[in-house]
Amino acid sequence: MRKLSKISKQASDELDLIPAESCASSVDGQACPITSAALVEESANKEEKDLSRRRFLGMFGAVAGATAVLGTGIELLSYRAYAQSLPKTNNWTGNSGMTGSGAADMASTVAPPTHQWAMVIDLSMCNGCGSCTAACQKAHYLTPDQTWMKVFTLTNSVGQTYHLPRPCMQCENPPCLHVCPVHATFRQDQGVVLVNQDRCIGCRMCMAACPYEARYFNWNSDVKYPPIPVEATPEFPVPQRLGTVGKCTFCVGNLNHGLLSECAAGCSMGAIYNGDLKTDVAVNGMGTTVKLSKFLYEKNAVTYKPEQNTHPRVWYILGAGQDLSADASAAKS
Amino acid sequence: MKETDMNENVLLDENGHRAAQQAWAADVRRAALKPTIGRTSVAWRLSVTVLGLIVLAGIGAWIYQLKYGLGAAGYNDQAFWAVYIVDVVAFIGVSYGGAVISAVLRLTGQSWRAPLTRLAEGTALVTVIIGALFIFPHLGRPERFWEIPIFVNTSSPLFWDFMAISTYVLATVIFFYLPLIPDMAIVNKTLGRADRPVLYKIYKVLSLKWMGSERQRRMLHSVLTLISLIIIPLAVSVHSVLSWAFATTSRPGWMETVFPPYFVIAALYSGTALVIVVASAFRKGYHLERFITKRHFVRLGYIMAALGLVYAYLTIADLMSEGYTGITSGWIRETISGRYAIPFWFYVLAGEVLPIALVAVKKTRNIKGMTVASIGVVIALWIKRIVIVLPPVTQPLIGSYWGTYHFTWVSITITLAGVAAIPLGLMLLFRVLPVLSIEEMEEMGELGSVEQVSRETLEAQKHLPAFAYANGNGNGHVNGNGVGMPEKEVQL
Ligand code: SF4
Numbered sequence A: 001m002r003k004l005s006k007i008s009k010q011a012s013d014e015l016d017l018i019p020a021e022s023c024a025s026s027v028d029g030q031a032c033p034i035t036s037a038a039l040v041e042e043s044a045n046k047e048e049k050d051l052s053r054r055r056f057l058g059m060f061g062a063v064a065g066a067t068a069v070l071g072t073g074i075e076l077l078s079y080r081a082y083a084q085s086l087p088k089t090n091n092w093t094g095n096s097g098m099t100g101s102g103a104a105d106m107a108s109t110v111a112p113p114t115h116q117w118a119m120v121i122d123l124s125m126c127n128g129c130g131s132c133t134a135a136c137q138k139a140h141y142l143t144p145d146q147t148w149m150k151v152f153t154l155t156n157s158v159g160q161t162y163h164l165p166r167p168c169m170q171c172e173n174p175p176c177l178h179v180c181p182v183h184a185t186f187r188q189d190q191g192v193v194l195v196n197q198d199r200c201i202g203c204r205m206c207m208a209a210c211p212y213e214a215r216y217f218n219w220n221s222d223v224k225y226p227p228i229p230v231e232a233t234p235e236f237p238v239p240q241r242l243g244t245v246g247k248c249t250f251c252v253g254n255l256n257h258g259l260l261s262e263c264a265a266g267c268s269m270g271a272i273y274n275g276d277l278k279t280d281v282a283v284n285g286m287g288t289t290v291k292l293s294k295f296l297y298e299k300n301a302v303t304y305k306p307e308q309n310t311h312p313r314v315w316y317i318l319g320a321g322q323d324l325s326a327d328a329s330a331a332k333s
Numbered sequence B: 001m002k003e004t005d006m007n008e009n010v011l012l013d014e015n016g017h018r019a020a021q022q023a024w025a026a027d028v029r030r031a032a033l034k035p036t037i038g039r040t041s042v043a044w045r046l047s048v049t050v051l052g053l054i055v056l057a058g059i060g061a062w063i064y065q066l067k068y069g070l071g072a073a074g075y076n077d078q079a080f081w082a083v084y085i086v087d088v089v090a091f092i093g094v095s096y097g098g099a100v101i102s103a104v105l106r107l108t109g110q111s112w113r114a115p116l117t118r119l120a121e122g123t124a125l126v127t128v129i130i131g132a133l134f135i136f137p138h139l140g141r142p143e144r145f146w147e148i149p150i151f152v153n154t155s156s157p158l159f160w161d162f163m164a165i166s167t168y169v170l171a172t173v174i175f176f177y178l179p180l181i182p183d184m185a186i187v188n189k190t191l192g193r194a195d196r197p198v199l200y201k202i203y204k205v206l207s208l209k210w211m212g213s214e215r216q217r218r219m220l221h222s223v224l225t226l227i228s229l230i231i232i233p234l235a236v237s238v239h240s241v242l243s244w245a246f247a248t249t250s251r252p253g254w255m256e257t258v259f260p261p262y263f264v265i266a267a268l269y270s271g272t273a274l275v276i277v278v279a280s281a282f283r284k285g286y287h288l289e290r291f292i293t294k295r296h297f298v299r300l301g302y303i304m305a306a307l308g309l310v311y312a313y314l315t316i317a318d319l320m321s322e323g324y325t326g327i328t329s330g331w332i333r334e335t336i337s338g339r340y341a342i343p344f345w346f347y348v349l350a351g352e353v354l355p356i357a358l359v360a361v362k363k364t365r366n367i368k369g370m371t372v373a374s375i376g377v378v379i380a381l382w383i384k385r386i387v388i389v390l391p392p393v394t395q396p397l398i399g400s401y402w403g404t405y406h407f408t409w410v411s412i413t414i415t416l417a418g419v420a421a422i423p424l425g426l427m428l429l430f431r432v433l434p435v436l437s438i439e440e441m442e443e444m445g446e447l448g449s450v451e452q453v454s455r456e457t458l459e460a461q462k463h464l465p466a467f468a469y470a471n472g473n474g475n476g477h478v479n480g481n482g483v484g485m486p487e488k489e490v491q492l
């Protein structure tokens, strides 16, 4: 796992430009690396150039070309449209917030909403190696079936294959939350949708409702967990409870402690960025730091299955011919 | 309790038919009460033992599943809903049939219903309880079930399922209980206290001081009419809400506008079929041949066939638009010609073609034919529910990898236990309660049970108050209360 603080230290050493105010309300004693790194504009620009160079080396050639291809005929909600629809105050509490009687007491273990976590996945960078899945499974002691972060290999309309890493989208309008009969699924104030496995009755209504197949059940009692010194919490549900549902937690514990999520840290291609909509920064496992809104805007980032009205907190940057809209119909082959 | 002589009321006879009426009443009572008195037959004990063992095996399998997880029942992440939710839908579905058949026949004043109502309502009661119990193996954490009414989430379809099913169970219990009130008084009167002191006491309490006075009758019949009126829309709502547990998700194949009526009709269809199966079995086993005749089977067969046609229509409506546009039709392709084709076409044959053919052909329009047809429907509609549930569950929402549900001994045993619990529950129920609705049958008279009603009989019946209760209006008090049309009560 890569420590963010190290990156930020480098950045701040170079430019000494940490605005005190953006760190003001972070967790006690914790550095506020993303924030500090973020506002280092120059560094970000440099990194972006870096990124572009890498993309030029990609298999389908020029970025411009790819964007042009994608611009035609894809009716995905672009980040541009999304940004325009937002209120000017940039109040990212989403439209469903925390609901339910149980949400309040479970939120007590997480930091106040200094951050609104998001993720950007650059599909043009993903080579489908599956390191993100492996890192996630290792950290959360998942069974091989439980691919909280799953890399799908898909074929676009012209027959090219590409890879789609799919975490939980942390929907701002999460269908899984609405259907949960006992409020075991809740959305904490940083926008992360979590499951309280001490309350979940295992009805799997949420699995039926999630359009992204992001939820995984604990079907079997024969899973072996090593002795774990801490209590299982919704943020880090290890060991998981038999007969309840689990899913990607965005590694919100990591994020709040200045670390990248396991998948982002594990991705050797730097395709996965952890982002914070509040401080407008995103960082990937290679240490590339970008200004989030600018990055999404310029790369014309899209969300997956916008027609589901879920408002994901995960954006995809399409690269070479990925055709996300074709997947809804599934199984053409 | 003031013990008014029931016979005074029952057998009041102005036209000299007293003897015939008395004989009929005696026959009814003998047949209805025989299973409840004395030692049970060897066959009865053997069946109860075998069925009981199957139910016990199911409970054992459930305990195993509790220990090892739902994976033991063949579930996995791409088949997260399967056989138990199908059982919930199917059992509560057949229950609806029993209740609504009985309610509709009551409301329309069909005299031929009399020998069937108790069986139909008993079936409704037993199956709704079994269906509701199947929620427990369905849940990963059944011991947390109490959370549903505590941590209420009104935006969850499952909360409304909970509300709907519990209301419906309550209504079914009431619907079963009300016609029992006079019967329990009759039973206590007929059998006495001596050899059944406990039951006597229970009946005495539950029969609410029933004496058969005219005021009591009027009240009972208004209440029965009311609950019959309530139970029909209630059952419609239950099955609609059940269907919305599926249709409110965005899964192709479930998010269908046709789902609520689709579920309601499926419930009615399979429920009518189960009433036929139960009537056929109890007719043989409890020697009710005299009361439940070919006419009953043929009429229920007609109702079943009509519902079957509506269900076929809805099935086509469900598949048509999506199948044609092909937008999200992966599940349709798999249903019609892919991995779910065998169960789907089994439904078409055994659940539509066979029963409708058996009803249509005059030669097979008899007790045997109707029984075979309805067994086919009950099985085929359970399988149809599998075909409704599994393709949308196992379809890939991303990519093209289809999931598979594997039946295991655990899920099969638990389901079979549910099936065995129907006859077991009914046999135990009718060990303590009369298998026929005595009061109703006496009231409707013998005409409800005759094989063929001739025109002359029909004419004669109009002038014979003896066939109905002579309770002041000469029309039979059900109809006298403004329900149905007395003169057309017996139809050919
Ligand atoms: S991706 Fe699925 S599990 Fe995650 S928040 Fe959205 S609906 Fe819920």
Ligand code: SF4
Pocket (backbone or CB within 6 Å): A176, A179, A180, A181, A182, A183, A184, A185, A195, A199, A200, A201, A202, A203, A204, A205, A206, A207, A244, A245
């Ligand atoms: S499985 Fe658990 S988290 Fe999912 S809807 Fe049911 S109770 Fe809620």
